[in-house]
Amino acid sequence: MYVEMKEICKTFDGFQASDHVSFGIEKGQMAALLGPSGSGKTTILRMLAGLDMPDSGDIMINGILVNDLPGNKRGIGFVFQNYALFRYMTVADNIAFGLEVQKKGKAEIKERVEELLELISMEDLGKRYPHQLSGGQKQRVAFARALAPRPGLLLLDEPFAAIDAKVRRELRNWLKEMIGRVGITSIFVTHDQEEAMEVANQVIIINQGKIEQIGTPKEICFHPQTEFVSDFIETDRWIV
Amino acid sequence: MSKKKQRTYQQDIVGDSINSLRKVVEPPKENGSHLMKYLLIGISAAFLFLMLALPLAVVVMNACKEGWDAYREAVMDEYTMKALQLTLLATVITVAVNTIFGLFASFLLSKFYFRGRQVLAALIDIPFSISPVIAGLVFILTFGNMGWMGDVLDKYNIKIVFAVPGVVLVTVFVTFPFVFRELFPVLNAQGKDEEEAAALMGAGGFTIFRRITLPHIKWALLYGIILCSARAMGEFGAVSVISGHLRGKTNTLPLHVEILYNEFNTTAAFAVSSILVLLAVLILVVKSLVEWKKE
Numbered sequence: 103m104y105v106e107m108k109e110i111c112k113t114f115d116g117f118q119a120s121d122h123v124s125f126g127i128e129k130g131q132m133a134a135l136l137g138p139s140g141s142g143k144t145t146i147l148r149m150l151a152g153l154d155m156p157d158s159g160d161i162m163i164n165g166i167l168v169n170d171l172p173g174n175k176r177g178i179g180f181v182f183q184n185y186a187l188f189r190y191m192t193v194a195d196n197i198a199f200g201l202e203v204q205k206k207g208k209a210e211i212k213e214r215v216e217e218l219l220e221l222i223s224m225e226d227l228g229k230r231y232p233h234q235l236s237g238g239q240k241q242r243v244a245f246a247r248a249l250a251p252r253p254g255l256l257l258l259d260e261p262f263a264a265i266d267a268k269v270r271r272e273l274r275n276w277l278k279e280m281i282g283r284v285g286i287t288s289i290f291v292t293h294d295q296e297e298a299m300e301v302a303n304q305v306i307i308i309n310q311g312k313i314e315q316i317g318t319p320k321e322i323c324f325h326p327q328t329e330f331v332s333d334f335i336e337t338d339r340w341i342v
Numbered sequence: 343m344s345k346k347k348q349r350t351y352q353q354d355i356v357g358d359s360i361n362s363l364r365k366v367v368e369p370p371k372e373n374g375s376h377l378m379k380y381l382l383i384g385i386s387a388a389f390l391f392l393m394l395a396l397p398l399a400v401v402v403m404n405a406c407k408e409g410w411d412a413y414r415e416a417v418m419d420e421y422t423m424k425a426l427q428l429t430l431l432a433t434v435i436t437v438a439v440n441t442i443f444g445l446f447a448s449f450l451l452s453k454f455y456f457r458g459r460q461v462l463a464a465l466i467d468i469p470f471s472i473s474p475v476i477a478g479l480v481f482i483l484t485f486g487n488m489g490w491m492g493d494v495l496d497k498y499n500i501k502i503v504f505a506v507p508g509v510v511l512v513t514v515f516v517t518f519p520f521v522f523r524e525l526f527p528v529l530n531a532q533g534k535d536e537e538e539a540a541a542l543m544g545a546g547g548f549t550i551f552r553r554i555t556l557p558h559i560k561w562a563l564l565y566g567i568i569l570c571s572a573r574a575m576g577e578f579g580a581v582s583v584i585s586g587h588l589r590g591k592t593n594t595l596p597l598h599v600e601i602l603y604n605e606f607n608t609t610a611a612f613a614v615s616s617i618l619v620l621l622a623v624l625i626l627v628v629k630s631l632v633e634w635k636k637e
């Protein structure tokens with residue numbers, strides 16, 4: 103297992119946001135955290151990234167217990183729900199930021215930035231500012247920025263939520279292909295069952311802070327283990 | 343629960359609200375009611391003339407009434423110069439203290455959630471709701487001879503009341519919400535995502551502040567500093583109570599004006615006032631420049 107959460111609990115002012123959450127993800131997998139809004143998906147992602155601390159339980163990444171390790175030492179790339187691009191920096195500076203704070207050499211940074219701009223097909227837009235980009239372009243920049251320091255694990259919070267429906271499908275395929283090409287272990291959060299089924303090869307269904315079922319899209323579709331899961335995915339079963 | 347709502351809300355508005363705030367609101371198309379328009383313009387103009395232009399003109403005219411020499415004599419007077427120095431000293435210290443304090447407080451209250459943040463925010467606003475005279479009295483009661491800390495201060499021979507430190511202290515007190523009030527909404531609207539993203543990439547606190555927070559707040563910060571300076575220079579009530587009006591020692595410009603006026607030295611009073619007017623105009627120009635640059 104590359105990522106493992108063991109019996110994680112987390113409360114906010116007495117509200118149980120994570121209730122004995124346990125799951126594991128193999129190296130190179132693309133996992134989806136699927137659940138309705140407010141079910142505790144973002145909380146799990148933030149705890150993996152070290153942005154929130156669990157009340158109890160263990161988090162292992164790449165065989166290391168990271169409970170007490172700050173987020174920046176966990177080898178994680180994070181794509182925020184609204185991308186959180188640095189709005190006073192150009193696209194290129196956004197991508198370079200992580201390398202700069204690691205005090206990498208100028209030439210090395212330049213090379214890596216160009217490589218990533220090419221990967222996201224935005225070679226000519228490096229000098230633009232975030233507010234001059236479309237939603238899809240912002241997402242691609244956020245993706246490149248997260249990948250720049252070569253993390254071992256990529257976390258994406260609702261990567262398609264802020265994008266209008268027309269381009270969403272296109273972007274979804276693009277992201278799936280990119281992640282496949284880079285070969286990075288990834289977890290993405292979504293409340294859209296179709297999205298989870300199409301993009302992920304492992305789906306973790308969560309409701310009210312508890313895990314309902316873990317499995318491949320097929321298993322989830324054809325063998326839902328709880329009433330909640332069958333209700334939640336029912337609407338789309340006939341599509342798959 | 344409500345805290346969480348705030349977080350999501352912030353995430354949602356981060357990008358677009360900032361841009362939409364910048365957009366100039368177009369006035370609605372005129373539809374023939376010219377009369378109303380000119381009436382309103384007329385009222386505004388008359389009001390501004392009566393309340394601003396006229397008094398300012400009176401200050402300048404009275405200051406020059408007895409000619410250039412009398413004006414220069416009043417302005418170059420030893421006590422006037424001392425008062426000007428003290429006013430500038432108090433302003434500089436006040437602005438420095440309140441800028442640092444305002445930065446910390448607004449950062450704390452906009453980026454961290456903890457019990458009692460509402461209480462803290464309300465406390466910071468107290469100087470806005472307290473009469474400056476009361477503020478001055480409070481400081482006398484706290485630091486004065488008979489006051490609460492009188493004995494301690496006496497023992498170490500520190501003088502605050504009726505001395506320069508007192509003047510500076512009350513000025514700080516009276517103006518301390520300005521920078522905070524300007525920064526807080528801007529920081530609040532920014533959310534913490536960008537800072538968290540930077541921290542996850544390994545950026546330290548100072549780097550985050552310099553490269554992410556500061557570019558976002560720099561205009562608001564400058565604006566807060568300007569407002570704070572303007573208010574600090576003109577402060578009268580609180581300073582009047584605590585300074586003891588010691589000419590050449592604890593007199594600030596506004597106090598000096600009052601003294602001259604009470605001595606029926608009208609020309610000198612207006613001449614000294616004109617220094618304050620000049621400083622105010624200077625601040626106004628800087629403020630307009632800032633607003634123009636910001637566009």
Ligand SMILES: Nc1ncnc2c1ncn2[C@@H]1O[C@H](COP(=O)(O)OP(=O)(O)O)[C@@H](O)[C@H]1O
Nearest residue numbers: 114119138139140141142143144145343345346
């Ligand atoms: N910082 C926080 N403070 C208080 N409550 C929170 C906080 N973060 C999350 N919560 C609560 O935890 C629950 C799950 O939140 P979240 O993980 O963001 O859900 P999801 O991402 O699945 O929509 C929400 O109901 C919310 O009220």
Ligand SMILES: [Mg+2]
Nearest residue numbers: 143144145260
């Ligand atoms: Mg969420």
